[in-house]
Amino acid sequence: MPGENLTRAEAIERAAIVSTSSYDVTLDLTTGPETFLSTTTVRFSATPGASTFIDAITRTVHSVTLNGRDLDPATVSDGVRIQLDDLADTNELTIVADAMYTNTGEGLHRFVDPVDDEVYLYSQFEVPDSRRMFAVFEQPDLKATFSFTVTAPSYWSVVSNSPTPEPVEVREGVSTWTFSPTPVLSSYVTALVAGPYVSTHSELTSSDGRTIPLGIYARKSLSEFVDADYIFEKTRQGFAFFENAFGLAYPFEKYDQLFVPEFNAGAMENAGAITFTETYVFRSKVTDAVKERRVVTILHELAHMWFGDLVTMKWWNDLWLNESFAEYASTLAVAEATEWTEAWTTFTAMEKSWAYRQDQLPSTHPIVAEIRDLEDVQVNFDGITYAKGASVLKQLVAWVGQEDFLAGVSAYFAKHAYGNTELTDLLDELERTSGRELRSWSKLWLETAGVNTLRAAIETDDDGAIASFVVEQSAPEDYPTLRPHRLAIGFYSLEGDSLVRTHRVEIDIDGDASPVPELIGLTRPDLVLLNDDDLAYAKIRLDDQSLATAIAHLSAIENPLARSLVWGSAWDATRDAETPASDYVSLVLGNIASETESTTIRTTLNQLLLAVSAYIAPEKREAANAAAASALWKLAQGAEAGSDAQFQFVKFFAALASTDEHLDIIETLRDRSETLDGLDIDTDLGWELLIALAAGGRADEAVIDAELAADNTATGQQSAAHARAAIPTAEGKSATWSSVFDSDKLPNTIVRSTGLGFQRAADTEVLRPFVERYFSSLGDVWESRSYKIAEYLVAGMYPSALADQALADATRAWLDANPEQPSALRRLVLENLAGVERAIAAQARDAL
Known part of the structure; x- marks a missing residue:
């Protein structure tokens, strides 16, 4: 990895020498499962006589021709960069090389579908990985046009940034697609997606009158689950909104959206050829939170067509x-x-x-x-x-x-x-x-870091009228900047069974104390909510009276955004060890049943899991975990049949289940001998229940293998890896460790899923032996693995579930002993340590 780095200084120096014009990229995808033939011709101007380099991560460079001169690949290429000397005013460079497929989600990723053994490819170039597919000046300010010519099996779909041309058969079963040049683009938003993808097509009319073709693509084995009409509808709504808001028509010729396997992110904004994670193809029931997030992601990538791709x-x-x-x-x-x-x-x-x-x-x-x-x-x-x-x-x-x-x-x-x-x-x-x-x-x-905290200092007279109202602002010691804020202040009062907003004022504040004269003389309400409507970026603390009202009547707040702000304030005070984690758990379990917003439920229940597993005092943790799981099961039983809340309560109950009683319930749900009205134990929920059983010692490798045989899909393989890693024995955890550290063959999604399972342990002591193994492995991992795989290992296999002083001390000792390690690696480890230190502080507060 270090040899693949590029500094900003190098990029500035190269941009001063080189101005790129065009790339012609020819790819042959029929040369085998490990490499493909990549031929790049790039035309560029340069400072005459200057030297620079072009990026090309390759297995073998066959030839390098600069302005008709053949350069010796053994001399000019090191497998990452190709040195270019004695440049002319205008230059033509052709490089022929074998490039490598990856299984890490970086560069040109190759996936074999376990359902039908079909091969699927997709590119992922952000930040520095177009150089894994073709030779390129890999930096965003060296824009050019790109013409792709692709040879592949004739029955494949081949998609890039330009509209897909008619293929020409070059030999039996093999065809070539010759794409027209793109507009001027940065290389990181170019794209290639190829394989037997199944597609659905439509179109829309742009604000400038053009017809924009639309396409949606997914693997054959997933295509039946693609809700194309809905995705097209959201896309059309986004086009209309952005073209009107931005005052500029969509800048490219077509708009394809491709759902691809083993994707590291939510999506990627390749110009006119957006790639999405396949988790957005819903083969089983998902929460409304995930449905909404998919819509946000669809429109996020569409916004990038202007902000990011055009400019x-x-x-x-x-x-x-x-x-x-x-x-x-x-x-x-x-x-x-x-x-x-x-x-x-x-x-x-x-x-x-x-x-x-x-x-x-x-x-x-x-x-x-x-x-x-x-x-x-x-x-x-x-x-x-x-x-x-x-x-x-x-x-x-x-x-x-x-x-x-x-x-x-x-x-x-x-x-x-x-x-x-x-x-x-x-x-x-x-x-x-x-x-x-x-x-x-x-x-x-x-240009400054850190988040401010805002509090309301309120004084009232004998009649309950506000005599003084001041917004106090503070900053952490390490980042002492106080900032101006535009914010609203909301007054909420109990009216019957509801807590409703009765007054709102919007103001600018600055400095450590900002009086609000507009509120003088008003009757103090039951709840004062700073940053109402969430205009400002700041942590909010409720005054004592408002906090008491919120705790007693959180579910009575009518406005879902106001509720979300109160939830957030309560959690933040818990994270900062200002209030006991036990109180937060009680707040959640007492009010979450009335929450209407799916993402608020999802976020709050995830925070509940963290509070129970890491923030509760260790001597109270087992009992708290059992009580929280029991409460979630009771909430699931009482929730509306088939509702999003019922679904989420069951999922989080499974995540917390650890007692025999709870595991018995999980078993009966999984085998359908006990049911909840409206709850369908579909494929993915079945896996979540099995993972809970594996973590509880109720499911071994044989059971997991049997489930995988019934669902031998990409998602099934990831879930099986998660379940195996959750087996709570020393032997199971050791096998998990070896599977990701002793071999680099596993793809990115399996490595990520393995880390999720590794962290699950009712008795966290089973992870203790891995502390030393973790730190002794870090240097080699960072040196030998791709960035994304290294990140998954450094973050995902850190035994954070221990959450104690011994782990914190070991982490600090490694940081102290390894100052020479790359800053990116040290940052990931430092963030791991910060999580443990915060947990220790929260545990101490909860023990008081």
Whole structure:
């Protein structure tokens, strides 16, 4: 991995020498299961006489021809870079090489469907992996046009950024597809998807009158589960919303959406050829939260067609803007253009909780992060880049106004179409349309790290009228910046069985104390909610009276966004060890049955799992776990038949089940001898129940193998890996460890699923022997594995379930003894340590 790095300094130097024009890429996908033939001809201008390099991760370079000169591959190529000397003013370079398929979700990924043994390929190039498929100047500011010519089995579908041409048969059973040149693009948003994918097609009319072909693709064995009509509907709604909001028609010729196997992310914004994780093809029942998240993801990638693909960041330090804009814009579109009208509640429950969690890690960084090299950007696909950035954009929109914000964005697209930009280019346009000075805002919000905490200091007179109301702002010691906030303050009062908003004021605050004179003289309500409507990015603390009201009447709050804010405030106080985890568990179990928003339920129950497994005092944990599981089962029994809440209560009950009584229930559910009205134990829920039994010592390898034989699919294989890794014996955990550390043959999704199972252990002492093994393996893992696999191992196989001082001490000792290890690796380990230290503090608070 270290030899594949690229520094920003190198990229700046190369961009000063080279200006790219076009790529002709010819790929032969019929040369075997390990490699494919890749021929690249790139045309570019350069400083005469200069030297530089082109990126090409290859197994073998057969030939390199520069301006008619044959260069010796053994001399100029090291398998990662090809050195180019004595460049001319205009240059033509042709490289013929064998490139390698991967099973890591990076580069050109190759998957064999266990259902029918069919081969499926897809590319994933963000950040630095187009060089795994063809020779390329791998940096976003060296844009060019791309022409792909692909030879593959005749019965395959072959999709790229340009419309798919008619194939020409070149020999029996083999054809060639010659795609027309793309518009000017960065290499990381080019794409190739090939295999016997099954497709459904439609079209729409763009705002400029063009007919835009639409396609949806999935593997043959999954195609029956694709709800194409619904996906087309959301796509059309997104097109109409964005073309109107951005004032610019869709910039490409067609729009294909491809669901591909073993994908590392939710989706990828390849221009006109978006790839999605197959988990968004629902073969079994999923929560409404997942359904909504799919819609957000569909519109997130569509937003990228303008912000990211049409106009692209110059370097990866502006990756945050690319992703944060798409996250903000997609949530706005989902809320205003689809049936998921509570999208901002979902944003609060999921995205902002992610942002606050990430921003309190020791690895937190400014939104505009220092990206020195490719390793830096890899680890910065995080909650700051996506969720905090989007949250701050939401606050910016509240400050400058949505109309002026979108007008500035529209001007930005028009001015910089097909080019590369920096943050200042967008700020220039927003300043023009809004009249606001944004450089000071940028300095405070984008160039400093950390999250502020807001509290209300309220004094009342003898009649209960407010005599003084001050919003107090604080900052952590390590990141002491106090920031301006645009926020709303809501007053909520009990009216019958409901807690309803009776007053709202929207204000700007700054500094450590901001009086709110508008509220003087009003009667103090039962609940005062700072940051009502969630305009600001800040942690919120409820005053004592409001907290007591919230705990007693949380389920009575009518507004789902207000409820989400209260849930978030309660959890944040628990994470900060200000309130006992036991109290949070009681709050959740006492109120979650009345929650209506699926993502709020999902997020809150995940936090309940963490509280029970890591934040409760160790001496109380076993009893708390059993009580929480029993309560969830009771909630499932009392929930509306077939409801999303019932489904979620059963899933989380399975995740907590550990006693004989609970495991007996799981067994009866799985064998259908006990049922809940409206609950279907379908394939995927059946796997979750089996994983719970494996973790509880009730299912061995033979049982898991039998289930896999009945569901020998990609998802089944991942679930089987999860279940095997959950077996709570020393032998089982050791076999799990060996499967991912002693071999590099397992694909990315199996490695990830194995880590999930490894962490499950009712008696966490079974993980103790792996502490030393973990730290002795880190250096080799980072050196020998691809980035994504290394990340899955470093994060997923850390025995975090131990959550005690001994693990914290061992982690700190490794960090102290290994200062020379790459910063990206040290960051992942440091984040692991931060989770353990937070758990220890929470345990101490809960023990009081």
